[in-house]
Amino acid sequence: MTRLDPTSLQLFIAVLEEGTIAAAAEREHIAAAAVSKRISEIESQLRTQLLNRTNKGIEPTAAGIALLGLxxxxxxxxxxxxxxxxEYASGMRGHVRIFANISAITQFLPAEIKSFLAEYPQIQVNLEEKISTAVTKAVAENAADIGIFIMQPHGHQLEVFPYHEDKLVLITPADHPLATRKATSFADTLEYDYVGLHTGSTINLQLQNAASELGRLVRFSIQVTSYDALCLMVGSGLGIGILPEGVARTYTKTLRLRTIPLDEPWTRRELKICVRAFDALPVAAKLLVNHLKRQSMEPSSPGKTHD
Known part of the structure; x- marks a missing residue:
């Protein structure tokens, strides 16, 4: 059976609303004969009489009344x-996939995504935590629209934009021998056990590379998968740890921890936004990239770190 087309349905509605084919034709700016033909074609396709035609006009059959609602x-x-x-074309509605490392998720993205969704409530943002190497790989393979990672060589053809900076600091239990220092060198910390993040994390790689340059090794007493767990382990006296300053500041408020600056240039890190090709992004993803870039340039506010 031939499918009913929207124009025929609109003409059918007009006939019932106006009461005559002539009046419907005038309203829809079409010849009355063409309207009559369309109605006859609908009845033929449906094999059902829809209208009773009289000298006074038309009356819908039971089938005609049902079709009117449909x-x-x-x-x-x-x-x-x-x-x-x-709305999708304008970016008012859409779906954006964003992969980010834990530092970006814990320090910056909650407030920035919240303000974005307040402006574009019909856009769905799907955020996943990944290590930086997995972030760039996912964006390159189109598994994510946007990535946020710690700047490092990645070997992928990506467009990269500035985002935030953060700074790594040492955290220790309140009664640790290093806890009273105003600052310390990384070399001095290697005398003690570390609580580390999971294998492959950027911070762990930075620690191991820095120790290797000194001809030393990092002793991990335990490795965990989150900043929460790392701080709890440090607070329990299982070792010292290294975290972004913005994250450490949050936990020192509730746990008996001390934050100590490290006199090392590698502790300052650049977070970047990456995409495969900005011009090829869906409109919603472009809006989010531009929003994140603007947010990263705003002056520091409570809960944000702009080192």
């Missing part, structure tokens, strides 16, 4: 499709 609903849904597609 036709109105169908045209309304078609209009809704058009509206929603226009």
């Amino acid at each position: 036709a109105r609903r169908a045209l309304h849904e078609l209009d809704d499709i058009s509206v929603q597609m226009q």
Whole structure:
């Protein structure tokens, strides 16, 4: 059976609303004969009489009344499709996949995504935590629209934009021998056991590389998968740890921890935004990239770290 087209349904609705084919034709700016033909074609396709034609005009049959409701609903849904597609085209509606490392997620993204969604509530943001090497790989392979990572060689063809900076600091239990220092060298910390993050994390790699340059090794008493767990382990006296300053500041408020600056240039890190090609991004993803870039340039506010 041939599918009913929206124009025929609109003409059918007009006939019932106006009461005559002539009046419907005038309203829709089409010849009366063309309207009559369309109605006859619908009846032929449905194999059902829809109208009773009299000298006074037309009257809908029971099938005609049923089709009237169905036709109105169908045209309304078609209009809704058009509206929603226009929202996707303009960026008012959409879905963005963003992969980010734990430092970006814990320090910057909660407030920045919240302010973005306040402006674009119909855009869905899917955020996943990944280590930096996995972030760049996912963006290169189109598994994510946007990535946020610690700047390091990655070997992928990506467009990279500035984001935030952070600074790594040492955290110790309150009664640790290093706890009273105003600053310390990394070499001095290697006398003690560390609580480390999981294998492959950027911070662990930085620690091991820095120790290797000194001809030393980092002794990990335990490795964990989150900043929360690392701080709890340090607070329990299982070792010392290294975290971004913005993260450490949060935990020192609730745990008996001390934060100590490290006199090392490698502790200052650049976080970057990466995409495969900005011009090829969906509009919603472009809006989020631009929002994150603007947020990273704003003056420091409570809860944010701009070292």
